[in-house]
Every structure is written in structure tokens, then in C-alpha cells.
Amino acid sequence: xxxxxxxxxxxxxxxxxxxxxxxxxxxxxxxxxxxxxxxxxxxxxxxxxxxxxxxxxxxxxxxxxxxxxxxxxxxxxxxxxxxxxxxxxxxxxxxxxxxxxxxxxxxxxxxxxxxxxxxxxxxxxxxxxxxxxxxxxxxxxxxxxxxxxxxxxxxxxxxxxxxxxxxxxxxxxxxxxxxxxxxxxxxxxxxxxxxxxxxxxxxxxxxxxxxxxxxxxxxxxxxxxxxxxxxxxxxxxxxxxxxxxxxxxxxxxxxxxxxxxxxxxxxxxxxxxxxxxxxxxxxxxxxxxxxxxxxxxxxxxxxxxxxxxxxxxxxxxxxxxxxxxxxxxxxxxxxxxxxxxxxxxxxxxxxxxxxxxxxxxxxxxxxxxxxxxxxxxxxxxxxxxxxxxxxxxx
Ligand code: LMR
Numbered sequence: 298x299x300x301x302x303x304x305x306x307x308x309x310x311x312x313x314x315x316x317x318x319x320x321x322x323x324x325x326x327x328x329x330x331x332x333x334x335x336x337x338x339x340x341x342x343x344x345x346x347x348x349x350x351x352x353x354x355x356x357x358x359x360x361x362x363x364x365x366x367x368x369x370x371x372x373x374x375x376x377x378x379x380x381x382x383x384x385x386x387x388x389x390x391x392x393x394x395x396x397x398x399x400x401x402x403x404x405x406x407x408x409x410x411x412x413x414x415x416x417x418x419x420x421x422x423x424x425x426x427x428x429x430x431x432x433x434x435x436x437x438x439x440x441x442x443x444x445x446x447x448x449x450x451x452x453x454x455x456x457x458x459x460x461x462x463x464x465x466x467x468x469x470x471x472x473x474x475x476x477x478x479x480x481x482x483x484x485x486x487x488x489x490x491x492x493x494x495x496x497x498x499x500x501x502x503x504x505x506x507x508x509x510x511x512x513x514x515x516x517x518x519x520x521x522x523x524x525x526x527x528x529x530x531x532x533x534x535x536x537x538x539x540x541x542x543x544x545x546x547x548x549x550x551x552x553x554x555x556x557x558x559x560x561x562x563x564x565x566x567x568x569x570x571x572x573x574x575x576x577x578x579x580x581x582x583x584x585x586x587x588x589x590x591x592x593x594x595x596x597x598x599x600x601x602x603x604x605x606x607x608x609x610x611x612x613x614x615x616x617x618x619x620x621x622x623x624x625x626x627x628x629x630x631x632x633x634x635x636x637x638x639x640x641x642x643x644x645x646x647x648x649x650x651x652x653x654x655x656x657x658x659x660x661x662x663x664x665x666x667x668x669x670x671x672x673x674x675x676x677x678x679x680x681x682x683x684x685x686x687x688x689x690x691x
Contacts, residue, residue, distance in 0.1 A: 317428045317664060325662040333660035334678055334685075336669035339478065339641045340546060341609060344675045351544050353602040357591035361584065370580045371397070373571045375552070379586035382593040383552045387507065387535055388520050390527050394555045394567035396574060397581045401508045401538025402429060404553040408504050408534040409437035410573045411555075411566065412469050417502070420469040421461055425644070425666065427478045427506070430471065439469070447480060448634050454488040458495055466500045466531075474535075475519045476509035476640020479668035483513060483639055489522045497529035507537040511606045512613065513639035516542070527556045532566075539589050541641070542606060548585030609672075613640065616671050616679065623683045631667070631691035641672040651689045659685035 315323065321337040340348050374380070375397020384395050398404040409420065420439045422430050423446035431441045444460035447453060464470055472492070475483050484492065496503055503526050510519045527533045535554035540546040555570065557563040574581075592598045620643075621636040631645040645667040647655075655661040661682060663669035674682065 317666075321662055321664060324656075328660060328662075330660045332681075334662060334673075334681055336661065336663045336673050336682070339541065339670050339672065341541065341544065341641070341672040342675070346675060348546070349544060349605075351592075351602055351605050353592045353598040353605070354543055354545065354588055356601075357588045357595070357598055358584070361587055361591060368583075371583055373575050373580055374567070375581045376583070376586055376590065378590035378594070380552065382590040383537065384554065386510065386516055386520070386593060387523060387537060387554060388517070389535065389554045390524060390556060392527070392556055392558050392560070392563060394557075394563055394570070396553045396555070396567070396570050397586050398536075398551040398553055398574070399549040399578055399581050401506070401536055401540065401551040402433065403549075403578065404536035404538070404551040405430070405433050405504070405506065406437060406577075407553050407570055407573060408469070408536055409434050409439055410577075411570050412502065412504075412532075412534075413438050414569060414573070415566075416467055417469050418467060419464075420471055420504070421464050422471050423457075423473065423477070425479055426471070426473075428664075428666075430506075434471075442468075444470075446477070446482075448482050449485065449637060454484070454491050457488075458491065461495065461501075464499070464501055466502070469502050469504050469534075470496070471504045471506060472526075474505050474507040474510065474522060475513035476642070477638075478506075478508070478640070479642045479644050479664070479666065481635075481638025481640050481643050484522070489525055493522075493525045493529040496526065500531050502532040502534070503530045504534040504536065507535050509541055509640045510537065511542040512610055512641065514610075515607075530556075532557055539585065543585075543589055543592065543602070545585045545588065548588070549582060550585035550589060613671055616674055617643070619676075619679055620671070620683070623679060624686065627683055627687050629683060629686045629691055631686050635671075641670050642668055643671060644668050645686065645691060647686070647689070647691045651691055654689045655685050659688060661685045 318338050325335045379397050380395040419442050420434045421442045421444050424443035445456045510516050513519050533556040537552050539550035555566050592602050617636045624632045631647050635643045647667045649665040652665045
């Protein structure tokens with residue numbers, strides 16, 4: 298006799314759609330066409346299509362593996378050397394506690410769970426924003442409230458602040474530090490100042506997503522708004538990732554900075570973060586974070602890392618200029634404004650149907666929102682993309 302299939306708690310659940318970014322990457326991987334272009338997930342590729350390991354990272358890793366003497370746990374909040382190195386890189390003020398997290402995603406989730414467990418109910422997110430922001434926040438129990446965000450037009454900050462007018466001291470406001478994902482358009486100094494004034498006046502808690510430090514300008518340039526916000530916000534959280542700026546994607550290296558002026562309250566926040574981390578991943582992994590600490594703490598490795606990071610950043614800016622020129626010459630309007638942006642992403646002005654057609658007819662994989670990864674384009678791919686955009690009438 299065959300046993301009846303037992304009922305489970307998942308019976309009747311509707312199937313979930315694939316992840317908009319990694320689902321598309323999986324579809325790309327499954328595509329057997331010889332010529333295809335993956336512009337889905339934000340991963341840097343050089344002209345040969347390789348995602349390089351930074352020379353400094355390779356060297357640091359070799360040293361560390363040779364010297365490794367144990368596989369014992371790290372502390373719950375991570376390795377002291379990594380936490381200090383990240384605080385230095387981000388130029389966090391003295392009033393900062395730092396938790397090492399297994400990725401920037403985990404840093405954001407930790408911030409959401411930490412604030413959510415201490416009274417936060419809502420998080421204001423830019424619209425548009427990274428496709429994973431809302432799921433991270435909602436799965437932590439926060440309600441998402443969008444605020445308008447976009448290109449650097451004179452009205453941008455006014456619209457943003459208008460939409461943030463409903464935010465209170467209980468809420469969290471998420472801002473992208475630089476290389477806004479997906480638009481590439483960043484706040485300028487005056488806009489940061491206007492935001493900081495409102496944050497200060499209304500006592501808003503701010504969560505800065507700092508996933509691309511060193512991809513817009515030098516790390517020192519990119520982190521500058523943090524100290525301004527730290528002086529303005531009663532609670533400032535900085536979620537960072539070493540996926541892009543150290544190329545450590547699969548090692549899952551990130552951190553959450555918690556900046557609170559009052560030492561007692563900061564200690565309570567750090568303890569709560571530690572209790573949450575303990576209940577989710579318990580202790581962070583060792584290798585990636587220790588590589589970062591080694592690179593940042595060694596003069597020669599740091600100089601080498603900085604040179605490679607600069608080359609990546611310069612190449613992205615160069616790609617933006619080339620894309621602007623080629624599309625203008627071809628009468629393609631979908632990439633207007635691309636040379637004003639920073640970082641890996643731009644949102645092409647195309648319809649979801651045009652994105653589908655790019656994929657089905659031209660094997661060009663970009664998000665249905667029009668977001669594509671500039672950092673994945675080789676020099677030759679730039680022409681392929683421009684031709685495909687022209688062919689779908691973009
Ligand atoms: C992206 O936005 O494509 C990257 O940040 C990768 C990811 O985790 O989504």
C-alpha cells in the first residue's frame with residue numbers, strides 16, 4: 298500500500314517568481330546560444346570576460362592560508378582586525394560599533410532586525426532601489442514606504458524630502474551612499490547637506506547602504522557623506538560590502554556600523570545586534586574579512602589594491618562615455634544621462650517588453666526594469682548592446 302503524500306505547511310502556497318537578478322542570471326546560464334551577453338547581476342568583468350581576483354587579495358590570501366593555525370570560531374561580532382579596518386576605510390566616527398556580517402545583504406538584514414526589534418515599524422526606501430531591499434526589509438517585518446529618487450534634476454531633493462515628510466523618529470530612512478543601484482545617480486554635496494538638515498531637525502534614523510565604496514570616486518571621496526550624516530542622525534547605520542571593492546563576492550564579507558553618540562545606548566544596540574547575529578549566523582566566516590584587514594593594513598598591498606580599484610572605476614566611467622557617444626551616434630535614446638552616473642548600473646529607458654525582446658531575440662540579458670550592469674561589458678560588447686538596443690527601437 299502506498300502512503301498518501303503527507304500534507305505540509307507549504308500546501309497551497311503559490312509559487313514564488315524567480316529572483317529578479319539571480320533568476321535572470323540562471324536563465325542566462327541555461328541559454329545555449331553561443332553569443333550571449335549577461336548584464337544581470339552586479340559583477341565586474343574585465344575585457345576577457347573574467348571576474349579578476351585582485352592581486353593584493355590573492356597575495357593576502359596566500360599569506361593567511363600559510364599562516365593559518367586554527368579553524369576555531371571568530372567572536373560573534375567578528376574579528377577585531379577586520380572591524381577596525383572597515384571603520385578606518387569608512388572613516389566612521391569614534392562613536393561607532395562595528396559588526397562583521399556575512400555580506401552587505403546580511404548587514405542590511407541585521408540593521409532591519411535590530412531596529413525592528415527596538416520599535417521601528419517602517420523603512421523609507423528610494424524608488425527605484427536595489428531589488429533586494431524590499432524583501433530584506435519586509436522579511437524582517439518592516440513596512441516599506443517608497444520615496445521618489447532619480448536623475449540629478451533641480452527638483453530631486455525637494456521631491457525626496459517631500460516624500461520623507463511623513464517619516465518620524467520611529468522610522469528608518471535608507472539612502473545609497475554612492476553608485477545608486479539601479480540608477481547610478483548620486484546625491485551631490487548640497488543635496489546631502491539638505492538631507493542632513495532634515496534628518497537632524499526631525500531626529501530621523503538613517504541606514505546608509507555603502508556597497509560600492511571606491512567605485513564612484515576614491516574611497517575617501519565616497520565616504521564623505523557618512524560623517525555629515527553621523528553628526529545629524531541620532532542613530533546612523535552603515536551597511537557595507539566588500540564584494541565589489543575587494544572582488545570578494547563569493548566570500549561574503551560585509552559589516553554594519555552602528556553610530557550612536559551615547560556610549561550606553563550604543564552598547565545596548567551592539568549587544569542586541571550581537572544577539573541577533575548569534576541567532577542567525579552565530580559567527581561570521583574568517584577568510585574574506587581577514588583578507589580585507591590584511592590588504593588594508595599592509596602598505597604595499599593597500600597601494601596595489603588601490604591601483605586596481607582605480608583602474609576599475611576609471612574603466613566604468615570610460616564605458617559610460619563610450620556608451621553615450623555610440624548610442625548618440627546611432628540615434629538610440631534609451632541611455633540618455635548615462636555619463637552622469639557612477640558605478641556599475643544604469644537603467645535604460647526601455648519597456649519590459651523591449652527587455653524581453655532583447656533577451657529572446659538578441660540574447661542580451663538585462664533586468665525588465667531596464668537595469669544593466671555596465672561593469673560586465675567588454676569593449677566589443679558595447680557595440681553589441683548598442684546594436685541590440687537599436688534593433689528593438691529603444
Ligand atoms: C546586484 O544588484 O546585481 C548585486 O548587488 C548582486 C545582488 O546581490 O543582487
